[in-house]
Amino acid sequence: MNKDTILDYISESPIIMAVKNEIELDRALEEDSKIIFLLFGNIVNIADYVKKIKQHEKYVIVHVDLIDGLAAREISVDFIKKYTGADGIISTRINNIKRANELNLFTIFRIFIIDSMALENLETNVVKSSPDMVEILPGIISPVIQKIKNKIKIPIIAGGLISDKHEIIEALNAGAMCISSTNKNVWGL
Known part of the structure; x- marks a missing residue:
């Protein structure tokens, strides 16, 4: 897994x-x-989903x-790395991001x-954890995304509550590299 490859796919297809x-x-x-965020599972089935x-x-x-x-x-x-073969993790916890970086996993704070x-x-949290990307929720706060883009130099994902093409364009224009959504209606836009 190459972190640059993941970033390339994300920039080519900005809807995750x-x-x-x-x-x-x-x-x-x-x-x-080419990118899927897996937001469910348990220790028994997560490796099967990744596979x-x-x-x-x-x-x-x-x-x-x-x-x-x-x-x-x-x-x-460590469990995710050793037993699932996932390419990366998402976490709200700084220590998890730091550990994933040590294991050369793609990281999203x-x-x-x-x-x-x-x-x-x-x-401060971005400096402490050094993630590959930062996911901001809710993703419909375009003015805030723009402020964050000016503060940090890490690519931004806008996630949460995005439900139409207008909101996607607004988030991207505000400085997000991509959006993530569980809304199947926006996946193909």
Whole structure:
């Protein structure tokens, strides 16, 4: 896995399919996009889901915080690396991002911008964790995305609540490199 290859695919196809169940996963496997964010699973089936995605020649980034049965500690990242073959992780936890970097996994630091304090802490958290990308939620806050783009030099993903082409264009114009969505209606836009 080459981190630059993942970034290249993301820049070529700026809508990332985020899946939260098996039905959505099966649909995502039929789409052209090469990147899938896996937002569900447990320690028993996560390796099977990753294998299924890889068999379709796609890259899989696992949201490690959402996998049932994994602790909120760095050892969960080791598990993902050793037993699943995933290409990367998403996490809201700085220590998980740091550990994934040590293991040469693609890293996405996810943060919910719910108030000015979260916005102020973002730059510090990015410096501490050195992720490959930062996912900002909700993704429909274009003016805030623009402010963040001016503060950090890491590519931004706009995620959450994006439901139409206008919102996608707005997020991209504000400085996001791509958007992620569980909304199947926007995957093909």
